[in-house]
Amino acid sequence: MNTRNPRLRRTLSLVAALGAIIITAGCSGGLGAGDDGGGDSDGPIKLGMLAPFSGSESAFGDYMKNGAQLAIDEINADGGIDDRKLELVVEDDACDATASVAAANKLVTNGVVASVGGYCSGATLPTLPIFDEAGIPMVIPAANSNELVKQQLPGVFLINGTGTQQAKAAVTYAEKIGAKTVAAIDDATAYSTDLASSFVQQAKDAGLTVSFEATVTPGENDYSAVATQLASAKPDLVYWTGYYQEGGLIVRQATDAGYEGAFLVGDGSVDAKFAEIAGKGYTENVVGTFTQTPDMIQGADKWIADYEKLAGGKPGPYSTQSYDAVRVVAEAIDEADSTDFDKVVAALEGLKDFKTFAGPLTFTKDHTLSGGGFVIVGIDPASGSFVLEDDLQG
Structure with missing residues (x-):
């Protein structure tokens, strides 16, 4: 077992900051010799997934699980890794900090x-200090708060654009439509406040006037x-950085209340x-910052068909990122010829x-994407689904 004492001290400081967290240590080793990662050397290689399968964000859990499972099925059909199959182990975090720790x-x-x-x-x-101390690298497909990067843990990698990158896309769009005044509303969660703060700062840096800011309780x-205050402030554009339950009500x-921006x-x-x-008639002026989904990507028809065959429904947000997270991890394990933490991290960095x-x-030195890949999506009035509206390239 590799205890990595300097990292243990850093982990304990993180735990103190986050509250009382029970840390369960684990071991990892090479594919060829009796590792504890995912069973013995002849057993499956287990990949873990935390996602919301209950609570307000439960719709995304199945998208993520099915995307990951599709990648695992494809890799296993091709022989697995070093003749070992991959296995997906899923747990519900309910988008809740206490539940995620357990x-x-x-x-x-x-x-x-x-x-x-x-x-x-x-x-x-x-969960970062828990996986860090257990020697388990993380390739995170959806969560993208800058706080994840600021922890500077060696095994944490993001394959979704960061909050800074998403905020940049929002400011670019605001400038593109000629907005002079903007507003930001968040829901006090880590993701939402981080995105709102980055948007406000970048908007100011771009010379835009931030006429209204607010935080609501989810x-x-x-x-x-807040709706009345927003209508009174009359910004050309407001950026809601929280989740859809509250966002639908606020719009x-x-x-x-009379807001027309x-x-x-x-x-x-x-x-x-x-x-x-x-509700019908309330989304004509609504657009979003997002990474492209399969239906927006040319040549993804076969992937969509394969997903639908597996899941019995259409792929949704973060299904492709979860698919890619599995592929990225599998590639690193294969390149490292090991499940050893340090070797897999080095392979991911390489x-x-x-x-x-x-x-x-290609990961940056901060283990993030070199480009966020965010586009602008609008709402199809017939289906209510978000569709590509502006790739921000022009």
């Missing part, structure tokens, strides 16, 4: 050798006070349920132009 410890106990999950940043953050039904109530939402709100919650849905992947 779920992460279950994955460690189950013997996973890498994590390919993480949707809500607030639920993903407290889970409520009445946001009329409806703000429209009723552009309503931009972050990737946590990009789901057909946004239009369902907002990936160059690895083909993913977001484009050729």
Whole structure:
């Protein structure tokens, strides 16, 4: 077992900051000789996934699980890794910090050798020290708060664009439509506040006037006070950085209060349920910042068909990122010829132009993407689904 004492001291400081977290240590080793990662050397290589399968964000859990499972099925059909099959072990984190800690410890106990999950940043953050101490690298497909990067843990990699990159796309769009004044509303979660803060700073740096900022409490039904303030401030564009439940209500109530500007939402709100919650006639001015989904990508027809055959339904947000997270981890394990933490991390850092849905992947020194890949999506009035509107290239 590799205890890595300097990292243990850093982990304990993180735990103190995050609260009382039970840390379950684990071991990892090479593919060829009796590693504890995913069973004995002849057993399956276990990859763990934390995702929301209950709670307000449960729609995304199945998208992520099915995308990851599709990649695993393809790799196994091609012989696996060193004649060992991959196995996906899934736990529900409910987008809740307490639930995610318990779920992460279950994955460690189950013997996973890498994590390919993480949707809500607030639920993903407290799992970082758990996986770090257990020697389990993380390739995070969805959660993208800058706070994940700031921990500077060696085994944490993001294959979704960061909050800074997403905010940059939002500012680019605001400038493109000629907005002079902007506003930001967040829901006090780690992901949302990080994205809103980055947007506000970048908007100011770009010479835009930030005329209104607000924080709301998630889970409520009445946001009329903030909606009325927004309508009174009359910004050309408002950026809602929270999730779709509250976002749908806010756009409806703000429209009723008289707000007529552009309503931009972050990737946590990009789901057909946004239009369902907002109601018919309330989404004409709504667009979102998001990475492209399969239906927006030329040549993805076969992948979509394969996903539908597996899942019995269409792929949704973060299905492709989860698919790629598995492929990235599998490539690193194969290159390292081991599940040893340090060797897999070195292999991840050494990936160059690895083909993913977001484009050729080479990690930066911070273990993030060199480009965020964010585009602008609008709502199809017939289906309520978000569709590509502007790739921000022109």
